[in-house]
Amino acid sequence: MRVARLFRFPVKGFPAEEIPEADVRTGRGIRGDRVAAFTNGSLDIPDDSWHRYSAFTVLKNDTDLQKWQVALDLAEAADSSQPAVADPSATVTLTSPQNETTTFRTDDRDTRATSADFLSARIPPQGDFPRALSVADQGMFDSQAAGVSIINPATVAAISQTADGQAALAPGETELDPLRFRGNVLVDGLAPFEEFALIGKIVRLGGVRLAITQAIERCPATTVNPTTTAVDVNVPRVLASACGHLHCGVYGRILESGLVSTGDEIEIEGDAPRELVKTARTPRFMTVLGSQQICNDIVEVSLRDDQGWIREFDEPGTNLRVHLDLGEPFWRTYTITDVSDDIVSIAVRTQGKGSRAVAELAAGQSVLASGPHGTMTANRVFGGTTALVTAGIGITPSLGLMRGAELSGTEKIKLFHVDRDHRTACLWDRLQKRAHSRQIPVETHHRDTASQGRPGHADLVDWLAGCDNVMVCGPADFTRAVLDASAEAGVPAVHQEIFASPNTGMSEAIAQCSPAEVTLENSGTSFLWEPQQGTLLEALEARGLRADNSCRGGSCGTCAVSLAAGSVIYPVEPAARIAADEVLVCSAVPSGPISLGI
Template identity: 35%
Template sequence: MSEPRIASITRYPVKGLPGIVAEGAVALEPGRGLRWDRSHAIENGRVRVETPAAWNSREAYFHVARYEGIVRFGVALDGAEGDDPVLTLTAPGGDTASAPLGTATLRGSTVNALLGDALTAGPAGPVRLIRTGATGLWDWPEAHLSFINLATVAALESTAGAEVDPRRFRGNILLDGVPAWGELDLLGRRVRVGGAVLEFFQPTDRCRATTIDPVSGVSDLNVPALLASRFGHMYCGVYARVITGGSVRAGDALKILDHTAPEAAPLDGEAGWPRTGRIVDRQTAGSRSASFWIADPTGLIGEARPGQHVRVHLPGEEAPAWRAYTISAIAPGRARITVRRDGRISTAMHERFSVGDDLIITGPFGDVTLDRAHERDVVLVSAGSGITPTTAMLRALAAERSDRRVRVLHVERSAADLALWEEVARSSAALGDASLTLHLSRADPDGVQSHGARAGRPTASDVLATIDGLDPTAVDVFVCGPALFAAEVRSALETAGVPSEHVHAEIFYSPAAAELTAPRAASSSGPHRVRAGSAEAQWRPRSGSLLDTMEGVGQDWPSGCRVGACGTCVRRLRSGTVEYLVDPLVPPPAGSILVCCAAPTSDVEFDPER
């Protein structure tokens, strides 16, 4: 990667309020980051803070995602590098108050009086500015510094067709001199910048706060939806810990101290994190497909369950610049995807990527996996590139020397197009009771003869033949192929007595255009009763979403984007009906809804937990 440099440095002395750009050199302190960054917060009176000096969740404080108007405050900090700087706040109405931040308590200060007049307190206590102790109220306890790449912001801006102010992301350090998404290459590495040493350990997930214009306080750009739909994840920026303190300033270069290869970097991550993988092998798989072995700096995709998939994200490609691929094989620290040359992203994979090239990955994802079978017999039905989960599942069954009976039916256009079929045959041969049936749908007499295949598409009778001699109530069927093909297979097998819950088909959702408009108005005037376990609330249009409603009665439900993009807030609906005020980018599982962007159209009841 090219050499990144610091473009600017910003500290946020009060969590949620605007930041202050540093002039000249600043000190970075181990375990703390910038002096006075997020050192103070404004209690909102909604959640009681038992230990003010400790790190606490943002829900106890005024924060931008819920209280967007706070970005209209003015903030100044005199003596920011000293032990007792003076904070000056200017309320949106123009009133001003100051207080020394080194003071142990701010009780009775004019700043608290100003905040009390400008903000509305909840039932748990008054609005007041508090000092948070030795560490700052960062998004995560060890996220001392947040970095934003200006080139990544420019890529978002280009995709959105609208200006994207970097201040939306509330980063401490803006980076220059690195391509869009190149900041992800820093994850798992230590770097020297100025006199300090940093360790980059986590990408930054984005929530509703980024929808808020940092000047007007108006939610006018759905950044989480933009990220999720056009780039395939909801992260922008990276976090760093301060390992060795020192002085830094704008213009300082970041020097990588370790040149560990991405496939061996000790990055402790999560499946949803975008990170830089490396192609370590490429193999031809039929006339139209190629297999890519990808090493993962977290090692997570090497632990994928058979049937799961990864997302590949290609910086530099026109958005939407991502696509999901089912994993066809795994090995420690890496996984293989088999890509058919079909579509813009898959064509780019064939034409642009070879051994040694880097690309961004997320995953593994998916619930349609072999471990759902619970030792029942297994039927694998696939078409075209749908052979990839079949291959992964057969490899796993062969490796564990499974005694389950296995039946495989695969459909391909011609013998030349076959990908991974020989591998499927080898894995099947290693099982005690397995049979294969191959259909070639186009006229291919030579291929039919050489592979012992059947000519033409399979009929319903061919599908039913896969369960001959098996108890239809005691099989698990995995189907992967076009939607119509999967529906036909499901219909035939359910008619023959296979329980619907035993027929599994993964659905990949294609990238959708980000919805950047404001939420729709609710169609119902209510009131409606909303229940989740023992918690109960009355919903009216002014209550907002179901998530807003339940938070109003003290429920602290996990949520991320609050715009229907991340899936964090999914809840199973027990009774009642709802409508979406913002269309979800990825629909939730059947019987569940995303409470962050839904409103009731009747009385409703939810499971209290996910």
């Protein structure tokens, strides 16, 4: 593993400069990296202090920034072994797409003000406050603590070769350019996604020591082609559909200053202090502890979360995503059936090459996983009289919902399960035991379609009469039948679970849904949503309605709006956590008539 290329970004949001050697300082990052940032007018902030990225003109909000050119001249540096201080002086020249230039010095307020006026005349504002070129001792990074970002080009190449990646590439392109990901360090010698194994480790690059603290979530800045400057590939959407997450690259906190050059070896020195590593649901490697067949073609696989993050976010009803390399990135979502300390168990049906590969993982192997994910948690599903209605392997979400939840406010639980020849009898027995262990009345119904046939509409309406909440999971036709019966039975809240995957991606999962009326409370208007319109965000935009958004992949939470009535489903479960009465319109579709607070 070695350093292949080095970059710095003198002005936040503007293009990079490639450099052969980097002077890296604790508390400051690479000298010359993010020495200034141009405010966007949305906030009134001082020009000599750090602020969150939302106050600045950045590439994800103004993709024309990639058309500018940047040149940097650094004053003589102090001894790199000394504690971090601001760069003594940096002279920055910015050249517009029309070949007009402006130059400022970071330590000179007058030249910064002149250049800010120049930029204000050429870059649209996002508010009415005066705009400025801001500087800060630690640099103008997204986080207040400076650091170094590392990108693995092998991962970028693997993403490019997926069906989603190839479909998104512009004519003549064969793969994505790693420079889209705006990293400081590009590395050689790692397999695709192997950089995630560095999280929680201390690494040495030349004379620099870093603690690798987190995976990097990608934003719409990656949609910009660094060569053509065109907005041509929705990278967050490709990541979400092809990889099951929105992450590419890792971030390092600087422990020891020094110089790093292209060609330097990268060595792992040991574990980083736990307090430096960000606890998250992001991709990380887990160790397989073992597996056991629990009935027919269903295997329960146990994994140890080596980072110990699973217990921080665990809720009954969540699921785990397993990310594999089967010639190209591949992922599957599995219900979490049990969590004990750092050990998580998932139920895997051994159908399809992906699930067979998961079921066949040997004890001691490492596998990339993320989560727990999911919004259909016990605290949202249960209340009053609650029915869990499932078919086949769709029983696993019920099993997950019943583990460890307090179920406060729940007066009665109804369990309805349909399968053929009792193929999921082991899971049905376990579910009943969990339900009957509660101090809540339980009603159970099992139907074997081999001997009793499928339940008809009247059967389902009768089952669901008097329910306050219904959760349904099963094949598409079964789910539609339960949704229709719930509507006729007058069930106030229906929760639908869909597990998307590379073979049943966003578009395919949405295609399974039925049309629904969407009411916009603030305007009093409504429209008929249909599957071909895509997500709620896409349907709103097609009607000229603006909804705040950023990642468009369910990760940042920017697009959350109030869900005043009805319920939605998420074809691919989002990572962002929102309130129970909110919906992420970039990732959701209606499961029936809904009302949005917009």
